Amino acid sequence: MTELIGNAWTGWLDFTSGTKLAALFLAALLYLWLRGRWKEQKTLYLYSAWMAFFCMLPLTAALLMLYQTRFYSYVWLWSLVPVTAVTAWAVTELCVGYLQELKPADRKKRLPAALLLLAVPILCGGIGKTDFEPAKEREERARAREILTEVRDSQGGELCLWAPREILQYAREFDGSIRLIYGRNMWDAALGAYTYDVYSDELRELYFWMENTDGTGQARMKDQERGEITLQGADCMEEAVEAGAECILLPDRLERQTAEELAQAADAECSRLAGYYLLTRRGKDVE
Amino acid sequence: MGVLLCVCIILILTAIGNGILRILYGKKQENTFSFADALPMGAVAVTGTAEAAHLTALFAGLSFSAAVLIFAVLTALLFLASLFMIRIRRFERSGGKPSFFAWLFVLLVLAQVVYILAGRGVYVGGDQTVETVESFLCTDAIYQVNPLTGTEFQAGMPLRWKILCLPSLYGALARLSGLQASAVVFTVIPLITLLLCYSAFACLGRCLFPENRQKRECFLAAAALLLWAGNSLLGADGFGVLYCGFRGVVIRNAVLIPYLLSLILRKRRAAIWSCIAAEACIVWTLYGAGACLLIYAAMTALRLAGFRRSRAGGEEVS
Numbered sequence: 216m217t218e219l220i221g222n223a224w225t226g227w228l229d230f231t232s233g234t235k236l237a238a239l240f241l242a243a244l245l246y247l248w249l250r251g252r253w254k255e256q257k258t259l260y261l262y263s264a265w266m267a268f269f270c271m272l273p274l275t276a277a278l279l280m281l282y283q284t285r286f287y288s289y290v291w292l293w294s295l296v297p298v299t300a301v302t303a304w305a306v307t308e309l310c311v312g313y314l315q316e317l318k319p320a321d322r323k324k325r326l327p328a329a330l331l332l333l334a335v336p337i338l339c340g341g342i343g344k345t346d347f348e349p350a351k352e353r354e355e356r357a358r359a360r361e362i363l364t365e366v367r368d369s370q371g372g373e374l375c376l377w378a379p380r381e382i383l384q385y386a387r388e389f390d391g392s393i394r395l396i397y398g399r400n401m402w403d404a405a406l407g408a409y410t411y412d413v414y415s416d417e418l419r420e421l422y423f424w425m426e427n428t429d430g431t432g433q434a435r436m437k438d439q440e441r442g443e444i445t446l447q448g449a450d451c452m453e454e455a456v457e458a459g460a461e462c463i464l465l466p467d468r469l470e471r472q473t474a475e476e477l478a479q480a481a482d483a484e485c486s487r488l489a490g491y492y493l494l495t496r497r498g499k500d501v502e
Numbered sequence: 503m504g505v506l507l508c509v510c511i512i513l514i515l516t517a518i519g520n521g522i523l524r525i526l527y528g529k530k531q532e533n534t535f536s537f538a539d540a541l542p543m544g545a546v547a548v549t550g551t552a553e554a555a556h557l558t559a560l561f562a563g564l565s566f567s568a569a570v571l572i573f574a575v576l577t578a579l580l581f582l583a584s585l586f587m588i589r590i591r592r593f594e595r596s597g598g599k600p601s602f603f604a605w606l607f608v609l610l611v612l613a614q615v616v617y618i619l620a621g622r623g624v625y626v627g628g629d630q631t632v633e634t635v636e637s638f639l640c641t642d643a644i645y646q647v648n649p650l651t652g653t654e655f656q657a658g659m660p661l662r663w664k665i666l667c668l669p670s671l672y673g674a675l676a677r678l679s680g681l682q683a684s685a686v687v688f689t690v691i692p693l694i695t696l697l698l699c700y701s702a703f704a705c706l707g708r709c710l711f712p713e714n715r716q717k718r719e720c721f722l723a724a725a726a727l728l729l730w731a732g733n734s735l736l737g738a739d740g741f742g743v744l745y746c747g748f749r750g751v752v753i754r755n756a757v758l759i760p761y762l763l764s765l766i767l768r769k770r771r772a773a774i775w776s777c778i779a780a781e782a783c784i785v786w787t788l789y790g791a792g793a794c795l796l797i798y799a800a801m802t803a804l805r806l807a808g809f810r811r812s813r814a815g816g817e818e819v820s
Contacts, residue, residue, distance in 0.1 A: 234735045236728075256710060258805045259763060266800065282796065284788050287751070290737030294755045294793050297763055299732070299739045300703070303724035304710055310603075310724070311717045326602065333606070333727055340731025340740070347736075349623025349745065356624075387633040387652060388626075388684050391640030398633075398650025405628030410648060411657035459653075 216277060219285075223276035226289020235339035240267065240298045243305030252308050263301045270296055286408050306332065359385035362464070362489050367393065369488075370462055370495065377455050378464035378491075379425055396458040397422060417454050424451045428466070432473045448473065452481035456496070463494040505619070507679045507686075508693050512541065514581055515694075519544030521584025526772045534768060538704035542761040543773065545698055546780040551576040552671035553783040559644055560664060566638045570674040603719040610726035614696055617744065624688045625736075625745040632748075634669040635683040639676060667783050668750055692747030695756060699743055700725070702761035709767040750784035754793060762794050766801050774798055 231237050244264055247253045253260035269275040270292050279292055310329045317325060359382050366376070367390060375394040376386055380402060386393045397414055400406035401422050407413075414422075420436065424446045427434040432448025448469075455463060463481060465474055467490045474492040478485035483494040519540030527535070552573055559569035626632065634649040641647055645664055648655050676686045703725045704718070711717035732740025742752030762777045778798065782790040 230735070230737070234732070234738070236732055236735065236738060256767065257808060258801050259767065261804050261808075262797070262801045265804075282788055282791070283793070284786060286786055290735075291751060293737055294751065294759065295796060297759065299725055299728045300706055300760055300763060302728055303703070303721050306724040306727075307711070307717050307721040311714070311720045329602075333724065336724070336727045336731045340728075340734060347623070347625055347627065347745075349625075352623035352625075353621060387636060387650060391633070391636030391652065391683075394652035396651070398648070399630070400650050403627060406630055406650065408660070409630055409650075409663055410655065410659045412648060412655060412659075413657075 219277035219280050220273045223273040223280060223289055223292075226292070227271060227273070227276070230290055230293065236298065236302075236336075239336060239339040240296075240302050243302040246305045246309060247301075250308065250313070252305075252312070256304075259297070259301070263297055266296045286405075302336070306336065355381055356385055358489075360389055362491065363389045363393070365488055366462060366464070366493065369493070375459045375461045376464070377421070377425070377458075377460040377462075379466050380422075382464055382491075394459070396455060396460050418458065420446055421451055421455055421458070424448070425466070428469065430468055430470045430473065432469060432477055448477045449480040452477050452494075456481050461496045464488070465492040465494060467491060503679070503681060504685055504690050504693075507675070507681065507690050508697075511675075511690075511694055512697060514577070515544030515548060516540045517544070518547050518577075518580050518584045521580070521587035522547050523773075524584075524587040527770070534770075536705065536708055538701045538708070541701035542698055542705070542757055543776075545694075545757065546773075546776050547580060548577060549667065549671070549780045549783050550776075551580060552674070553665075553667040555674070556644070556667040556670040557665060559670070566642045566644055566670070566673060567677075569644065569670055570677050573670070573674045574678060601716045601719050603716065603723040607719060607723040607726055610723065610730065611696070611700060614726070614729070614744065615693065618689065618692050618696065618747075621689075623745065625741070629746065629749055631669055631672065632684055632687045635673045635676060635687060638669060638673040639683055644670065662786055665783075666750065666786065668748075668753075672748065687748045692743070695747035695753055696743055698753075699729075699739075699756040699760070702757050702759075702764070705764035706760050706767075709764045750786075754781050754785050758794055759797065762797060763801075766798060 244260070244267070247260060269279060276289065276292060279295065280287075280289065283292060283294075310332050314325045314328055362382055363386055367374070373392050373394065375396065376383070377396050378386070383395060383397075384399050386395060387398065397418050398406075400409070401414060401419070423436050424434045427436070428446075428448060434446045436444055436446055438444050452463070460481075463483065465477065469477070469492060474494075475485050478492075478494045481494055481496065483496045486493050486495070516537075517540075519542070522543050523535050523539060554576060555569045555573035558564065558572055559566065630649050634645075637647050637649040637652065638644060640652075645655075645659065647653060648659075672687050672691060673683065675681075675690065676683045679686070681690070700722065703722055707718040707721040711721065729740035729743055732738030733744045735741055739756050742749065743756050746752055747756075758777050758781055762774060765774045765777065774794075778792070778794045781787060781792040781794045785792055787793075
């Protein structure tokens with residue numbers, strides 16, 4: 216429970232730090248109350264106000280988080296509050312209702328005033344400043360698709376792939392026949408809820424090595440039990456082959472000679488592919 | 503092709519929604535619903551057919567192709583039944599030209615449609631829908647392999663995930679249309695979610711401002727602006743609709759909840775319960791108890807409390 220309350224508090228801070236939509240919503244509630252408009256839809260207004268209050272208060276927020284199951288984080292709690300609907304209601308009352316009541320002499324000011332009022336939500340949001348980078352994600356996906364097309368075309372039939380994260384995360388959405396030795400749930404903890412399966416320490420080490428190897432094929436990893444250990448590329452290749460990898464993409468930062476040595480360790484052919492080393496296991500059909 | 507599929511789906515949903523509303527509320531109460539009601543109600547009904555097909559295939563051990571067939575037959579039957587139920591109504595044209603807000607709304611929605619069609623980034627953090635759809639299509643089976651790796655499950659997966667029908671629904675649309683799973687999940691469905699979202703807000707607008715068309719238009723324009731404004735915050739309606747409109751939680755937040763609010767304000771119980779059931783089919787809830795049920799319970803409690811207070815006040819006065 217203490218953990219949930221802590222999550223609720225940090226969640227609230229995160230929710231309010233990026234944009235001012237929560238502040239705008241509270242201002243909307245205040246406006247509807249002061250102008251007496253809330254009386255026209257009392258139930259909706261009271262529900263929104265109370266639910267927003269419960270979502271802000273860490274204790275009640277923690278209880279609501281229990282209700283929505285622990286799978287969803289704090290931010291999804293605000294699904295219960297009709298933020299968009301109530302804010303749009305207040306903006307409408309302000310833009311149409313209030314401005315219509317202006318004196319005839321001030322009517323020319325209506326349109327510019329309405330436009331300025333409509334600009335407020337935009338200024339309270341953060342257009343172009345997202346929690347993730349859409350443009351970067353789009354480029355990454357397009358590049359991964361090009362590489363995966365080449366990999367698939369160069370291999371006969373189905374394949375089991377091991378590759379850096381920027382390629383691996385798009386492999387299964389690109390082609391469901393590509394198998395992976397580990398999936399996106401290796402680094403996206405939220406995806407762990409979809410399965411009871413867990414990854415072995417060996418697979419976790421393979422992931423660490425792939426993302427952190429230096430030019431000579433070594434990666435230093437901190438382990439809680441063993442302290443700092445050095446993962447050797449050749450050992451990782453053998454582990455990967457044992458895990459079923461038939462096709463391995465190695466990052467460009469590896470030296471050419473190292474890549475060839477690793478290919479030998481994996482009993483594979485080494486070739487270059489769009490900034491990666493492509494290791495194809497001998498015995499696998501190559502078109 | 504994707505846009506054509508969208509148009510077909512919208513038409514089918516509208517027809518089905520109209521038919522369902524006629525069945526639920528008959529001729530007498532038909533006028534309390536607008537044209538905008540048909541789309542979300544159609545979506546709720548199709549969610550039901552998808553869930554039926556998904557559960558049948560899952561528990562009977564049928565192939566995914568069989569699930570697609572069941573879904574197609576059920577939806578076609580529902581569509582045909584709805585066609586018999588539909589009464590073509592002449593929609594009253596309210597006097598006057600569309601206001602500035604109506605044009606602003608159209609402009610904002612068109613910009614959002616173009617943004618989605620232009621292949622904006624897609625947020626897939628914490629979600630495996632597209633991989634699940636791909637694995638259904640590739641293996642022709644439901645949850646036989648781990649969607650994230652393509653290998654067999656070692657310890658299985660929670661039943662609460664297995665019973666959710668969205669991957670089967672999207673997979674069926676991909677199979678029936680011949681489109682790639684990623685095109686259906688990342689483009690077609692978010693476009694439909696966007697349109698469903700505005701239909702739901704239009705219904706809510708009619709409840710909030712029944713007599714004032716200009717206010718309704720302004721309400722929709724403000725909602726569209728707020729969706730743009732919320733595109734930077736994970737969990738906000740705008741972020742969901744623009745970057746991950748295929749997720750169950752986004753459909754719930756942007757479509758089911760605004761529509762549910764409009765139904766609660768109109769006291770339409772049967773339709774309210776269908777929204778609650780639809781949520782249980784698409785989102786991991788607390789044994790079926792999700793956001794829609796909580797909202798309905800809370801608003802009903804507030805209404806009853808208000809009714810009692812007003813009655814007590816009336817007695818005092820008298």
